[in-house]
Amino acid sequence: MEAIVLQVLNGLDKGSAYALIALGLTLIFGTLGVVNFAHGALFMIGAFCAVTLQRLLSLSHEVVDETRTDFLGNPLKVDVPYLADWFGVDAAQSIINWSVPLAILFSIPIMIVVGIAMERGLIKHFYKRPHADQILVTFGLAIVLQEIIKAIYGANPIPTPAPPAFTGSFDFGALIGMENIIYPYWRLIYFGFAMVIIAGVFAFLQFTTFGMVVRAGMADRETVGMLGINIDKRFTIMFAIAACVAGLAGVMYTPINSPNYHMGMDFLVLSFVVVVVGGMGSLPGAVLAGFLLGILESFASMGQVIDLLPGINQIIIYLVAIVILLTRPRGLMGRKGVMEE
């Protein structure tokens, strides 16, 4: 029982990331009808927002510290962050430590701008083109974005730690009356954060007038347009929101896995499998499939399972995808007639 709970917990953080990216992908597909292969790149840009903020906060200048000397006896030069001049050393250090949560605020405007620029600048021109063209141009865009990040930040992963308050692990088992379930804080936070975002997106679509119009537009774009509503503008905003969701998923993922330039592509392929398994165009399907595949993946990496079926942890997601697509042609919760031409 403990083992099962532990594996479910382990699957949650990856499942959350899959679910968030797949949610954004499905939002874009449902509203604009565009298959966005650059969505993984948005996830990566989000992660690098956190890196950028961390670097910005730790921008420093050299100060000669008269009280200490280096090994030659000269006064030691130390780097002092500008923040330390303004707020004092301790406050500055804690601000830098909290750069990842702060990056949430920092990344939202950036992701909105990136999202709107992408939609207005490129994807707008591809509404009427075949799906294959959309896939290809966004695939090209993903390569370009990824290479730009590589040119700026280099090819190595950049560690971005969580705030010290959340770095440790805690005994999750004690909460539910079981033993030996040690779980890192940050992963639980990531899961909670993902749930909040997912709930937020659904609530936004379900309970606001804006969301209602968007849902109407998803069902019948033309009619909504005829009612005098500027549906294109709203869909652009939805694209920006989807970009934000991917970006925030990336920001919060940085302490779990140090960001590198190809993290977007790594996640994109799996997220696409997730979207298709969930059913193209179905938001609940995307979230459900994301968590399902994340948890399955973690179960497949259990020692006992690998002993039984070697290599299963590598292929489980694809295996499940094949089985689901063959038995349920439209994925778990897909609608009829989507992307089948």
Next chain:
Amino acid sequence: MFGLNSKDTSLLLVVAVLTLLAPFILNPFPENSDLAQFNAGYPDLMQRFVIFGIFAIGFNILFGLTGYLSFGHAAFLGVGSYAAIWMMKLLTLNVIPAIFMGIVVAGLFALVVGFVSLRRSGIYFSILTLAFAQMSYALAYSVLTPITGGETGLQIKPIDRPLLSNLEPGEIGRANLFGIEMGNSYLLNVGGWQFTFNAGYYIAAVVMLIAFYISIRIFRSPFGMMLRAVKSNQNRLNYTGLNSKPYTLAAFVISGMYAGLAGGLMVAMDTQVGPERMFWTASGEVVLMAILGGVGTLIGPVLGAGMIKYMENILSKINDAILHQWFAFMPDGLENFKVAIIHPFIGKGWHLTLGIVFMLVVIFLPGGLVEGGQRIGRLFRRKKRKDKPSPDATPAE
């Protein structure tokens, strides 16, 4: 000639002449000039051109004719490679059985994958093929290590004693064709130029010409017509009472066999395989090749393959020092500025250039390089006879 109409015959002949004279054409700059680094006429790269050309031709038979976008085509290339290297390790160092085995095994694998994947269409088909390819990659990397060599892959080692070979003890076997080793080259020095005629390249080139000829025949056959019908409207085809599945499956298997042929040839040239040949980026690369060149056209994929491999090998060799040399005549500030601007696009950043070129092609030239060529051609033709509308408005294939 060869059962082709005159237009196709001339296309085939042009391609044949270009491929056979490639050592000259790809080496336009003298050996010691500054521009020598743009020469692509060395055996390794020329072999890549034709091998990836075969791969892209095969991919085009599936994607260009039926419209089914396979995102896992590299799996067939990888499987073919593994089959070929086992042939060379166990049976004989002659490349013909190896290549033949690569084609057969890749074809069988494509039959299985295609049988399952073709039950769905659209993006579901793409994801299914991607899933199969990723599974093959993961398995080759981990569980199947006894067969695939895992991370290190397979090479021909000194302990390998193929049945039909008489190697000295300790001698490492080399791939050959009835005694002609693949690595054999004949160097021709003319003035400042050095031209390399490589046995491996010519064998691969002849194979590519045959593959190209077969693909022309497929394009022009009733079978090819049927595949086009699948692309334009599969539903309507089904309503006429035809079952389109055997046709698409046949196209898929043929395309898989082309990939296996490319894989076998690759092994024949460098006698090694690694699982990264099956990774999804490799599948993505062949998609890029076909699109860049022009999907559904005969020559497009070959052009695309050549362009990408050229960029990969030549662009990535240029470094800052070379740039400084080029711009040395400028004032220092301007020189450094220019180098800084160009720096991200060359060397390790060649993918950036590839991505940008690819995006531009998809946005402005959906028909790829071939469409670009046609547009330029039409531009000239229109200037010649302004009042007559061009009779051949349909895109040539």
